[in-house]
Amino acid sequence: MRLVIARCSVDYAGRLSAHLPLATRLLMVKGDGSLLVHSDGGSYKPLNWMSPPCTLEESAPSEEQVEAGVAQVWTVTHKKTEDKLIVSIFEVLHDSNHELGIDPGLQKDGVEAHLQKLLAEQIELLGEGHRLVRREYMTAIGPVDILATDASGASVAVELKRRGDIDGVEQLTRYLELMNRDPLLAPVTGVFAAQEIKPQARTLAEDRGIRCVVLDYDAMKGVDSGVPTLF
Known part of the structure; x- marks a missing residue:
């Protein structure tokens, strides 16, 4: 799992459109390919996300984006629907990878x-x-x-x-x-x-x-x- 804390804005384009303005957020990239965008509130629910099967591409920003302060762009594309989650990263505060191994699943009681x-x-x-x-x-x-x-x-x-x-x-x-x-x-x-x-x-x-x-x-x-x- 990759955990990135960054100042970023997020745009979802597809069957529905949504926009998260610039703020500091946690970007969680899971081993199954999904990406979740979390804030420091809202309990366990992400603000936005893309479920697998999807691909994540990191690219350099355009000249216009550079002028606006964007350092890098993540584009997450769903392989079936072609919906896109576009994360414009202005500043990375933390970036780490963690191997969690195989999860045994929820033990219900x-x-x-x-x-x-x-x-x-x-x-x-x-x-x-x-x-x-x-x-x-x-x-x-x-x-x-x-x-x-x-x-x-x-x-x-x-x-x-x-x-x-x-x-x-x-x-x-x-x-x-x-x-x-x-x-x-x-x-x-x-x-x-x-x-x-x-x-x-x-x-x-x-x-x-x-x-x-x-x-x-x-x-x-x-x-x-x-x-x-x-x-």
């Missing part, structure tokens, strides 16, 4: 882990004809909670949360982007399952073709089958 076990045992809650392939299906960027197949035999990736928010949808989106590049799995659809799903997360999921399932934890503990609420 409590209700969330029990939800995963119960849903694996009651996979029909996702719909008639669904079958469990395995729990904790490993990908290059972490484990998918449940890999299943639907009635037609198509692959289904399930992300489980106690409370489903936008970050969970983003996480499942990254898994789906990666899994759909595997010809042995594709096409892979997504299911975002939780005891409670926030309206914004539901809207984002549905916009990306991800099905939302609200799970009744108490009912799952007390019965062998049931019908979840679908949105």
Whole structure:
């Protein structure tokens, strides 16, 4: 992982356009190729980012940019959509590389882990004809909670949360982007399952073709089958 603290401005160009004016920020370049732009606030959420598959090119600024004080330009291009994240760096305050090694993935506990076990045992809650392939299906960027197949035999990736928010949808989106590049799995659809799903997360999921399932934890503990609420 490469960590760069720099005075920079950021422009996103593609299906949507966004601009971050000049400020000091953390630029995080991960081993999977993604780039995230962080400020010193906003908790763990980046201000902007580009998910893989993408390429990062560092180039010299134009004469006009040099006059404006730009020292270097990073252009991150998504290989599929051709969206671009352009980082204009005015001053680098810190630049370091760190080898993190292979991450074992999130070790879940409590209700969330029990939800995963119960849903694996009651996979029909996702719909008639669904079958469990395995729990904790490993990908290059972490484990998918449940890999299943639907009635037609198509692959289904399930992300489980106690409370489903936008970050969970983003996480499942990254898994789906990666899994759909595997010809042995594709096409892979997504299911975002939780005891409670926030309206914004539901809207984002549905916009990306991800099905939302609200799970009744108490009912799952007390019965062998049931019908979840679908949105």
